[in-house]
Amino acid sequence: MALANAASTHLEAGRLPEAGTAAREALAAHRALGNQRSVGNALYITAEVSREQGDLAAAREAIDEAIAIALALRNHTLEGFWLITLGNVQRAQGAYGDALASYQRSAMLHRRLGDRTREALAWRGTGQTYAAMDREDEAAAFHRQAIAVHRDLGDTWELAVESEHLAACLQATDPDAARALRAEALTHLTEYTDPRATALRTRIDG
Template sequence: MSGTAQQANGLFDEALATYDRAAALHRRIGDGGREALAWHGTGETCRALARADEAAACHRRAAARFHELGDPWHEAVALDGLAAAVRSDDPAGARGHWETALVLLAGYGDQRTAALRDGITVRLVAAG
């Protein structure tokens, strides 16, 4: 079962283990994009467990890797997760991450990106 499926089913410890194995495997074979996806999944799982500091660290790592790879869409997704993770302790930082994510998404016109952009905009407005 994938980490995403495990997380969706409330199997958070199993999801963390799955994401950790995936990150290690993809790092070993040199697939930075999938490694970063695993870090993002770990961040999402840590947020679900109310482990904001760990979530932020994982999302930061994912965003940095996506940036290195020149993948602005996934970088924006990771920044959205990072903003959510730091929002309560660093509202200004969260706003900055969301604003950067919106800039990164500006070049995309598909429906999925529009939904992501709309969600980020709602979160930005709610954050003040």
């Protein structure tokens, strides 16, 4: 479990090689122990690392197995969370309809569970998918919903990330609003110094 937590932390920080190594070690250990829930967690991390590294086939294989575990356990908390990763992989594969369906079910499950943060993350994925389909107005609507939740919960990191996504949607039609969103996002990033935050800050500065 400590290895899996380390892998998750490296992933969130943008240290992908370290995340991948720790996730593989955790996965092997949990398979040996027969702990299916923890196997699924390690698979989800592996899928996200593989997706960000561009290995979509490996990402899809890992997240499909994780989802199968969640369904076998009849665990809606796990299913809802891992469906976000499935949607991310499907979006990267260009399977936009499938991605939207994954995000929609994830959002529905998280609403039932009362997990507003993860519901907002499912909305983010929906917005990113509509943006990939050049449906910027629909994308912006979902990003605005997610921003409202992150602002209400005081989650400055997710608020900064979401603001950058919304700014990208508005860049062509309302550059002033996009600029204001990016300026606000920078104020939320000051306390973060990890590689992922540094990359986001550099992108927004640009």
